[in-house]
Amino acid sequence: MIRTEGLTKVYESKSGRQEALQDVSIHVDKGDIFGIIGMSGAGKSTLLRLIGMLEQPTSGKVWIQGQDVSMLTQGQQKEQRKKLGIVFQGYNLLMQKTVRENVEFPLRLSKTPRTQRRERAQELLKVVGLGDREGAYPAQLSGGQKQRVAIARALAPNPELLLLDEPTSALDSFTTASILELLQDLNKRMGITIVIITHEIGVVERVCNKTAVLDLSRVAEQGYTSEVMANPRAEATRRLLGLGGGFHG
Structure with a gap:
């Protein structure tokens, strides 16, 4: 792998x-x-960033x-x-977007149709135990809930x-x-x-x-x-x- x-x-x-x-x-x-x-x-x-192709190595493969x-x-x-799905330290959530909109974000970037990305976000929020918080904002969540949103967002493109x-x-x-x-x-x-x-x-x-x-x-x-x-x-x-x-x- x-x-x-x-x-x-x-x-x-x-x-x-x-x-x-x-x-x-x-x-x-x-x-x-x-x-x-x-x-x-x-x-x-640094190793994670090289594996994630966010930086290039000086040498090696x-x-x-x-x-x-x-x-x-x-x-x-x-x-x-x-x-690849990457979850960075500190969550990096969009504070002005709802939980569902945060999870949808990578799908918006890939121009996934609105209905499909909404369904995918709702499905993943249920998987991570936040099916009832899709309309909440990050400031209303605990640290553990924010981490779950970040994980759901990373999973949205099905990595x-x-x-x-x-x-x-x-x-x-x-x-x-x-x-x-x-x-x-x-x-x-x-x-x-x-x-x-x-x-x-x-x-x-x-x-x-x-x-x-x-x-x-x-x-x-x-x-x-x-x-x-x-x-x-x-x-x-x-x-x-x-x-x-x-x-x-």
């Missing part, structure tokens, strides 16, 4: 050269809930469904991006892959549990592949079948979550698990 090979991203600025990612190689299979975990500054969000996306034209990348950047970082424990249950349900019900960027070890332990641990912009280790957590090889993983050792973000 997704494969990266030797992925490196370097940012140049007046203050110097920053390597956000160094030689990152991961493999996500269709149907996975794949966790990418690490502390702030480890390179997690990204394959999505066997397609080397670096070989695509800008127009082809735009079409490929339609197969094959859902990318989420810190989907539970601003939520309390009860709401976090409900969002993770929703993601598991979407994975099973729709067969959608999910990649979760997080710094919370409990998130990957609860819902991710596979995990990659990032540290100092590199992959410290990766594999099946149960194996990584039961027998951590990297110092970074041990630190995340509270087993001691230093962690470098």
Whole structure:
């Protein structure tokens, strides 16, 4: 489904050269809930943006469904991006639009007929448990409800892959549990592949079948979550698990 090979991203600025990612190689299979975990500054969000074709790597490759996306034209990348649903940290909802209008927004951009996009939005709001809030505005919603709207909006174009950047970082424990249950349900019900960027070890332990641990912009280790957590090889993983050792973000 997704494969990266030797992925490196370097940012140049007046203050110097920053390597956000160094030689990152991961493999996500269709149907996975794949966790990418690490502390702030480890390179997690940069990796998500490269997978989502929102930025270009300095070197290395990204394959999505066997397609080397670096070989695509800008127009082809735009079409490929339609197969991805991305939920950014902070929800990014349109505050002057209703819940239903927010979910409809990507369908409006693709010129989906009004009746079809309304039906799709109403269907997805029921799926995420907000069927009775379609006329509400984001300011009237809790953090967990806003996250559900953002997820519904990302699902509107019927993507094959859902990318989420810190989907539970601003939520309390009860709401976090409900969002993770929703993601598991979407994975099973729709067969959608999910990649979760997080710094919370409990998130990957609860819902991710596979995990990659990032540290100092590199992959410290990766594999099946149960194996990584039961027998951590990297110092970074041990630190995340509270087993001691230093962690470098």
